[in-house]
Amino acid sequence: MKAETERRSLRQQLTEIYELLFQRYGPQHWWPADSPFEVVVGAILTQSAAWTNVERAIKNLSEANALSPVRLRQVPQDELAQLVYPSGYYNAKASKLKAFARYLRDNCRDSLDELFSRDVPTLRRELLSIHGVGEETADSIILYAARKPVFVIDAYTRRVVTRLGLEPSAARYADFQRLFMENLPPDEQMFNEYHALIVQHGKEVCRRAPRCSACCLRERCLFPAS
DNA sequence: GGCCAGGACACCA
DNA sequence: TGGTGTCATGGC
Numbered sequence: 001m002k003a004e005t006e007r008r009s010l011r012q013q014l015t016e017i018y019e020l021l022f023q024r025y026g027p028q029h030w031w032p033a034d035s036p037f038e039v040v041v042g043a044i045l046t047q048s049a050a051w052t053n054v055e056r057a058i059k060n061l062s063e064a065n066a067l068s069p070v071r072l073r074q075v076p077q078d079e080l081a082q083l084v085y086p087s088g089y090y091n092a093k094a095s096k097l098k099a100f101a102r103y104l105r106d107n108c109r110d111s112l113d114e115l116f117s118r119d120v121p122t123l124r125r126e127l128l129s130i131h132g133v134g135e136e137t138a139d140s141i142i143l144y145a146a147r148k149p150v151f152v153i154d155a156y157t158r159r160v161v162t163r164l165g166l167e168p169s170a171a172r173y174a175d176f177q178r179l180f181m182e183n184l185p186p187d188e189q190m191f192n193e194y195h196a197l198i199v200q201h202g203k204e205v206c207r208r209a210p211r212c213s214a215c216c217l218r219e220r221c222l223f224p225a226s
Numbered sequence: 227g228g229c230c231a232g233g234a235c236a237c238c239a
Numbered sequence: 240t241g242g243t244g245t246c247a248t249g250g251c
Contacts (some may be wrong), residue, residue, distance in 0.1 A: 030232095036231085042232095043232085044233095046231090046232050047233040047234065048230090048231065048232090048233045048247090049231060049232080049233085049247090049248075049249090050230080050231045050232085050247090050248085050250070051231080051232065052231095052249075053231085053248060053249060053250090054232085054251075056248095056249090085247090085248075086245080086248065086249075087247090087248070088231090088248040088249080089233090089234095089245090089246045089247055090245040090246090090247070090248080091246075091247090091249080092234085092235090092245090092246050092247090093246090096234085131234090131235085132233090132234065132235085133234085134233060134234045134235080135233090135234095136232080136233065136234090137233070137234080140232080146235085152232085154233085155231085155232080155233085156232070156234055157232095167237090182245065195232085196232090198232095199232050202232085203231090203232090228251105229240105229250105229251090230248090230250090230251090231248100231249095232241105233246105234245105234246095235244105235245085235246095236244090236245085237242105237243085237244085237245105238240105238241105238243085238244105239241095239242090239244090
């Protein structure tokens with residue numbers, strides 16, 4: 001009974017935070033890409049990189065007609081590295097893109113639809129087996145490319161949750177993810193928007209105004225006046 | 227000139 | 240299992 005009360009409270013708090021962020025920033029229209037495959041490429045390239053740099057890399061790939069698994073395999077690795085150069089870690093990321101393209105050929109007949117037809121636990125396990133795809137990248141692909149309801153945990157999310165005093169006792173990726181997924185309905189559209197809003201909030205508030213007195217989270221302000 | 231950004235992996239104790 | 244080093248560009 002007590003656990004049920006706490007669970008309902010968490011749901012209320014998480015819902016309130018979502019509503020405050022949505023009121024402040026509005027719909028974010030994520031993921032900014034023209035196709036599911038471009039989402040996958042962007043998810044890998046955005047690892048520890050600013051999105052503006054990722055956009056340059058994707059533009060290079062597009063102009064080289066390299067935004068397909070077949071072309072990613074055809075383009076020599078050093079050339080691929082030059083194309084993704086603006087996103088940083090260019091050698092590592094070229095290797096990761098090739099690994100994903102090989103996996104798709106060897107296991108899914110180069111079809112993302114076939115890959116995404118797996119149930120979520122299987123899909124996640126397969127994605128995690130690919131070199132360069134960790135938990136956040138896998139979940140980003142599942143949510144924003146396969147459009148299935150998993151909650152993406154990134155550095156911004158950890159920061160927001162922790163500063164609001166909601167951090168789980170254990171602080172692993174799965175623990176943060178459970179906080180959202182066990183306390184919110186499995187709504188793909190909401191998970192999409194929620195994560196995008198947290199990132200937007202992180203960019204606008206946490207970075208530019210780390211002591212913002214007018215934080216949209218109000219009494220839940222991430223940086224309450226001291 | 228330093229810090230950080232929509233992380234993942236290899237290696238070590 | 241957890242901590243650390245490595246990969247690297249571009250904006251502020």
